[in-house]
Amino acid sequence: KQEVTQIPAALSVPEGENLVLNCSFTDSAIYNLQWFRQDPGKGLTSLLLIQSSQREQTSGRLNASLDKSSGRSTLYIAASQPGDSATYLCAPNSGYALNFGKGTSLLVTP
Amino acid sequence: DARVTQTPRDKVTEMGQEVTMRCQPILGHNTVFWYRQTMMQGLELLAYFRNRAPLDDSGMPKDRFSAEMPDATLATLKIQPSEPRDSAVYFCASGLGQGLGETQYFGPGTRLLVL
Numbered sequence: 001k002q003e004v005t006q007i008p009a010a011l012s013v014p015e016g017e018n019l020v021l022n023c024s025f026t027d028s029a030i031y032n033l034q035w036f037r038q039d040p041g042k043g044l045t046s047l048l049l050i051q052s053s054q055r056e057q058t059s060g061r062l063n064a065s066l067d068k069s070s071g072r073s074t075l076y077i078a079a080s081q082p083g084d085s086a087t088y089l090c091a092p093n094s095g096y097a098l099n100f101g102k103g104t105s106l107l108v109t110p
Numbered sequence: 111d112a113r114v115t116q117t118p119r120d121k122v123t124e125m126g127q128e129v130t131m132r133c134q135p136i137l138g139h140n141t142v143f144w145y146r147q148t149m150m151q152g153l154e155l156l157a158y159f160r161n162r163a164p165l166d167d168s169g170m171p172k173d174r175f176s177a178e179m180p181d182a183t184l185a186t187l188k189i190q191p192s193e194p195r196d197s198a199v200y201f202c203a204s205g206l207g208q209g210l211g212e213t214q215y216f217g218p219g220t221r222l223l224v225l
Contacts, residue, residue, distance in 0.1 A: 031211025043201065043218040052211075089153070096141070096166070096209035100153035 002027045006090055006101035013080055014109055021075040021104045023090030028071050034098065035064050035075050036089040044089065048075070080108045112136045114217035116202050122223045128190040131220045133202030134183055142185045143203040143214060144177055153201070159185065160209055192224045 003026040013019055023033075032051045036044040048064040050057045050073070056065050063076040073090060087105045091098040115134045123129055135142050144156040146169075157177040158166040167177060174196075176188045189196055199221050203214040 034213070036216075041221075044216040046213070046215070049213055091153075093211045095211070096158050096160075097143070097155040098145075098153075098203075098214060102152045 002092060002094055002099040004090060004092060004099050004101035006088075006104050008104060009102065010105040010107075012107040012109065015080060015082060017080050017108075018076070018078050019080055019106070021077070021088050021090075021106070023073040023075070023101055025071045025073075025090075025092045025099070027092075027094055028068050030068060030092040030094050033064075033066055033073050033090065033092045035062075035073075036091060038087045038089060038103070040086075047088075077106075080106075082108050082110050084108050112215075114202055114204050114215055116200075116217040116220050118220060119218060120221045120223075122225065123192055124225050125193055126191040127224075128188065129192050129196075129222060129224075131187045131200055131202075131222075133185040133187070133204075133217060135185065135202070135204030136215055137183070139204035139206045139215075140182075141205040141207060141209060141212065141214075142179060143205075144185070144187050145201045145203065147199045147201060147219070148197075156187070156200075158209070165209070189222075192222075194224045197222055197224050 007022045035047045048057045050066045061078040087103040089103045090101045142159040147153045156169040162179040199219045201219045202217045205212040205214045
């Protein structure tokens with residue numbers, strides 16, 4: 001079974017900092033990996049999807065990288081803003097089911 | 111703007127009562143997923159349908175949970191009888207493909223509280 005670990009579990013930073021969220025997974029035989037954002041009491045918003053053949057994917061201030069062979073993905077957030085405060089979830093897909101990590105809870109303070 | 115819809119958004123019920131949650135997948139999508147989110151376990155897959163056929167329900171407690179797709183536009187998840195440990199947020203997601211890594215689009219979830 002795919003095990004997904006996200007580090008750190010929680011992170012508090014001042015506005016403007018660049019930050020890195022880490023995700024590791026045990027089964028490297030994946031089709032793709034998605035990063036989601038979840039606001040308190042809300043659903044999941046897909047941020048980025050990286051196919052297994054890709055190394056990076058970018059959307060605005062977000063950049064996600066994937067090293068499939070080592071079972072690692074990184075979400076980089078540039079110039080963080082208070083509106084980025086949320087929980088970020090990593091989910092590799094080995095077939096039909098997404099396997100989620102517990103998430104990184106991010107707080108960006110003004 | 112195509113979206114997955116779920117009803118109800120919130121449900122409070124008493125132990126022993128039947129609970130039915132509904133999901134309308136994005137029109138044209140052929141795969142439907144039910145996930146459950148709890149503080150302890152995070153997000154876990156409960157059931158997976160492709161072309162309305164249930165292909166995996168191994169994540170569901172068989173004695174009390176059931177999932178169906180009466181038609182292509184409706185998926186249901188039922189709990190009977192409900193228990194306090196079923197309190198969680200239940201998400202439905204849909205996709206288009208053969209279950210080989212296609213993108214999944216999530217609904218807003220149903221927040222269930224069983225007293």
